[in-house]
Amino acid sequence: xxxxxxxxxxxxxxxxxxxxxxxxxxxxxxxxxxxxxxxxxxxxxxx
Amino acid sequence: xxxxxxxxxxxxxxxxxxxxxxxxxxxxxxxxxxxxxxxxxxxxxxxxxxxxxxxxxxxxxxxxxxxxxxxxxxxxxxxxxxxxxxxxxxxxxxxxxxxxxxxxxxxxxxxxxxxxxxxxxxxxxxxxxx
Numbered sequence: 001x002x003x004x005x006x007x008x009x010x011x012x013x014x015x016x017x018x019x020x021x022x023x024x025x026x027x028x029x030x031x032x033x034x035x036x037x038x039x040x041x042x043x044x045x046x047x
Numbered sequence: 048x049x050x051x052x053x054x055x056x057x058x059x060x061x062x063x064x065x066x067x068x069x070x071x072x073x074x075x076x077x078x079x080x081x082x083x084x085x086x087x088x089x090x091x092x093x094x095x096x097x098x099x100x101x102x103x104x105x106x107x108x109x110x111x112x113x114x115x116x117x118x119x120x121x122x123x124x125x126x127x128x129x130x131x132x133x134x135x136x137x138x139x140x141x142x143x144x145x146x147x148x149x150x151x152x153x154x155x156x157x158x159x160x161x162x163x164x165x166x167x168x169x170x171x172x173x174x175x176x177x
Contacts, residue, residue, distance in 0.1 A: 034066035
């Protein structure tokens, strides 16, 4: 999910217009995002 | 269609909390020992910036508070601002991200954690009172 799509979904949830599936998708994406930040940095760690 | 209810926000957070802790751990190490890390590539920089943008939006939804999110988001926005406007940013000894940005992200995640923790306590208290 790109940033714009994520922003739209975030707004939909804030407006209480999102379904359970969309909320699950949002939470999964947020989890993945945090994980990716961590992974990017870990991958750059020198041996 | 069943709409998302505020109380569901807390219940679905444990996995995210784990990842926040993981991200904080590595960011802390980066900020304290930037020399341990290689320089980020252009692609990695872009990805990191996009991820930070997403996190800001995510905070707003999960905390449900524009004011509190502004505190967390403010730190992330500052990180992005530094990344985009500081000409010397990419020449720091810490590599492209810079220790200041790493600290800003840690602060933002800390604010977010505090809010989630406080909300969880309120929820527990409410359940105890019945």
